[in-house]
Amino acid sequence: xxxxxxxxxxxxxxxxxxxxxxxxxxxxxxxxxxxxxxxxxxxxxxxxxxxxxxxxxxxxxxxxxxxxxxxxxxxxxxxxxxxxxxxxxxxxxxxxxxxxxxxxxxxxxxxxxxxxxxxxxxxxxxxxxxxxxxxxxxxxxxxxxxxxxxxxxxxxxxxxxxxxxxxxxxxxxxxxxxxxxxxxxxxxxxxxxxxxxxxxxxxxxxxxxxxxxxxxxxxxxxxxxxxx
Amino acid sequence: xxxxxxxxxxxxxxxxxxxxxxxxxxxxxxxxxxxxxxxxxxxxxxxxxxxxxxxxxxxxxxxxxxxxxxxxxxxxxxxxxxxxxxxxxxxxxxxxxxxxxxxxxxxxxxxxxxxxxxxxxxxxxxxxxxxxxxxxxxxxxxxxxxxxxxxxxxxxxxxxxxxxxxxxxxxxxxxxxxxxxxxxxxxxxxxxxxxxxxxxxxxxxxxxxxxxxxxxxxxxxxxxxxxxxxxxxxxxxxxxxxxxx
Numbered sequence: 001x002x003x004x005x006x007x008x009x010x011x012x013x014x015x016x017x018x019x020x021x022x023x024x025x026x027x028x029x030x031x032x033x034x035x036x037x038x039x040x041x042x043x044x045x046x047x048x049x050x051x052x053x054x055x056x057x058x059x060x061x062x063x064x065x066x067x068x069x070x071x072x073x074x075x076x077x078x079x080x081x082x083x084x085x086x087x088x089x090x091x092x093x094x095x096x097x098x099x100x101x102x103x104x105x106x107x108x109x110x111x112x113x114x115x116x117x118x119x120x121x122x123x124x125x126x127x128x129x130x131x132x133x134x135x136x137x138x139x140x141x142x143x144x145x146x147x148x149x150x151x152x153x154x155x156x157x158x159x160x161x162x163x164x165x166x167x168x169x170x171x172x173x174x175x176x177x178x179x180x181x182x183x184x185x186x187x188x189x190x191x192x193x194x195x196x197x198x199x200x201x202x203x204x205x206x207x208x209x210x211x212x213x214x215x216x217x218x219x220x221x222x223x224x225x226x227x228x
Numbered sequence: 229x230x231x232x233x234x235x236x237x238x239x240x241x242x243x244x245x246x247x248x249x250x251x252x253x254x255x256x257x258x259x260x261x262x263x264x265x266x267x268x269x270x271x272x273x274x275x276x277x278x279x280x281x282x283x284x285x286x287x288x289x290x291x292x293x294x295x296x297x298x299x300x301x302x303x304x305x306x307x308x309x310x311x312x313x314x315x316x317x318x319x320x321x322x323x324x325x326x327x328x329x330x331x332x333x334x335x336x337x338x339x340x341x342x343x344x345x346x347x348x349x350x351x352x353x354x355x356x357x358x359x360x361x362x363x364x365x366x367x368x369x370x371x372x373x374x375x376x377x378x379x380x381x382x383x384x385x386x387x388x389x390x391x392x393x394x395x396x397x398x399x400x401x402x403x404x405x406x407x408x409x410x411x412x413x414x415x416x417x418x419x420x421x422x423x424x425x426x427x428x429x430x431x432x433x434x435x436x437x438x439x440x441x442x443x444x445x446x447x448x449x450x451x452x453x454x455x456x457x458x459x460x461x462x463x464x465x466x467x468x469x470x471x472x473x
Contacts, residue, residue, distance in 0.1 A: 008382055051376070
């Protein structure tokens with residue numbers, strides 16, 4: 001069973017084990033966020049909501065929000081905008097990109113997979129482009145709260161593995177809650193529907209089994225429909 | 229001096245409450261889809277909706293703080309929330325209340341975790357019956373938690389006042405308009421830390437002490453309701469999902 005906690009709830013007296021979503025006051029650990037308490041390893045609170053905070057090494061899906069030579073301004077679904085320098089694009093020299101033509105390479109609203117290289121104290125975020133995943137054609141974006149991402153992946157990737165198999169889709173989950181799906185139209189419909197369902201029910205137990213059941217019954221019904 | 233109106237009959241107030249009794253409170257969490265956190269709250273005939281957005285990029289830029297998030301708090305009464313139509317928009321009163329409410333949350337919101345960002349709290353009064361700022365603070369507290377904003381604690385708030393010479397809890401509009409004093413307070417229930425206190429009218433030192441004690445006791449009751457609203461939201465979902473299956 002899980003335990004829902006609210007800010008200020010007493011968690012423990014072991015201040016050395018205090019982790020994320022907690023704070024220590026007068027030798028006691030209290031919750032600082034609304035979420036689910038967890039005591040595996042460190043004492044922490046897994047939040048039920050909240051904004052994604054970029055941290056070094058995260059691979060996320062960004063949306064180009066603006067162009068300010070020589071940077072692209074990238075929205076990461078976080079409180080802070082990040083900048084991507086033109087030199088991040090491979091195979092293009094600095095001379096080829098000029099003031100007016102940056103949008104020919106990446107335009108506003110384009111999606112990019114980026115890795116967070118550094119975040120400083122002023123929340124200035126440096127990015128590197130990951131060009132191995134193409135996010136322009138033949139797919140679609142699903143957005144869920146970033147707090148639900150671990151649930152969509154599942155323990156040791158069990159949930160995502162099942163989704164990929166049963167939905168016949170390429171699925172890429174970014175840490176900021178943006179998910180890229182590529183596949184046939186009706187497969188993508190199913191995948192995005194199921195992902196949103198997982199996000200909605202992320203706090204319930206036995207979710208992987210329930211989703212499997214749901215996918216199987218959906219498939220069966222569809223086959224019956226095609227025959228009839 | 230106004231003519232005194234009888235507000236207490238046979239040891240009961242006009243609405244039948246005892247001196248230390250709260251009005252009924254109803255709380256609903258997460259009522260707005262597009263807000264990061266929200267709450268609908270009723271305190272007697274007060275109806276208030278609180279929405280929280282952020283942390284997000286702070287605008288205007290010059291108001292950013294390089295070290296911590298800036299909290300914007302807007303208390304607003306709907307034109308139809310009072311007996312006589314209220315002229316819409318901010319006025320002296322609502323600007324002041326917004327400031328007081330914002331500062332009531334200062335000791336709890338961990339602003340230093342979000343440098344340069346802004347956290348926006350909107351409190352809209354749909355119907356008012358005295359004690360609106362306390363209802364607003366109670367709702368905003370829950371909406372902030374719902375938005376996943378790191379906080380040290382929830383803030384609970386209630387007013388006490390004096391009517392017909394008696395110190396009573398949680399004045400309604402009739403009592404407020406015809407009473408001798410009104411004193412809203414906000415506090416952190418766990419640590420008994422008062423984060424806001426105002427007083428309108430006059431109380432003796434002894435009455436002040438009695439009133440404060442009454443209000444602090446009530447804040448503990450409200451805290452339990454706030455906490456329960458947040459906790460049952462997820463446990464309830466859990467139960468209903470099980471039934472569906």
